[in-house]
Amino acid sequence: MFKKRTRRELPGTVLIMKLRPALFLDRDGTLMEEVNHCHDPAEVRAYTGTKEELARARSLGWSAIIITNQSGIGRGFFTLEQFHSVQDELIRQLGGFIDASYMSPDLPNSGSLRRKPAAGMILEAAADHMIDLERSFMIGDRNFDIECGRNAGVRTILVETGYGREHLDCGSDFIAPTVAQAIRIAIGN
Numbered sequence: 111m112f113k114k115r116t117r118r119e120l121p122g123t124v125l126i127m128k129l130r131p132a133l134f135l136d137r138d139g140t141l142m143e144e145v146n147h148c149h150d151p152a153e154v155r156a157y158t159g160t161k162e163e164l165a166r167a168r169s170l171g172w173s174a175i176i177i178t179n180q181s182g183i184g185r186g187f188f189t190l191e192q193f194h195s196v197q198d199e200l201i202r203q204l205g206g207f208i209d210a211s212y213m214s215p216d217l218p219n220s221g222s223l224r225r226k227p228a229a230g231m232i233l234e235a236a237a238d239h240m241i242d243l244e245r246s247f248m249i250g251d252r253n254f255d256i257e258c259g260r261n262a263g264v265r266t267i268l269v270e271t272g273y274g275r276e277h278l279d280c281g282s283d284f285i286a287p288t289v290a291q292a293i294r295i296a297i298g299n
């Protein structure tokens with residue numbers, strides 16, 4: 111008599127990992143006040159109310175991932191260490207509710223596949239963190255943030271902070287006054 115095989119014993123079982131939705135977040139002018147080529151942690155001011163919304167999003171199963179162009183590094187305006195010290199201070203002010211950061215030091219018109227508006231950093235993050243792009247959002251204050259989101263196939267929200275008011279006609283799916291409100295739109299409450 112053959113014993114009936116249980117599902118567990120089937121050969122070649124594929125482990126199915128559950129994909130999570132993500133908030134892909136621009137940094138300057140979106141999560142923190144715009145400072146031209148910010149490289150000093152003393153100049154970091156995260157927008158109020160952001161930390162609380164990130165905490166809520168994470169408790170609902172969302173990942174929060176920073177996607178930032180930093181051509182100031184490529185131009186030699188500041189170092190990678192200075193970038194990291196700014197990043198550490200921002201993440202501290204955001205209560206640590208950030209899962210990962212992706213940064214492009216590439217110059218404009220360099221043909222970079224990572225620098226926004228190219229989708230490279232989002233696609234990299236999605237692969238690294240098992241992200242479901244269909245349920246994800248890109249949130250930013252400039253047209254190239256919105257284009258980047260569109261190129262990656264995620265929904266987009268323009269915030270009115272930073273340079274946002276200059277980019278209201280960029281064709282984003284939504285417009286929100288602040289990143290806190292953008293996160294509320296994305297997570298649906």
Ligand SMILES: [Mg+2]
Pocket residue numbers: 136137138139140250251252272
């Ligand atoms: Mg920005």
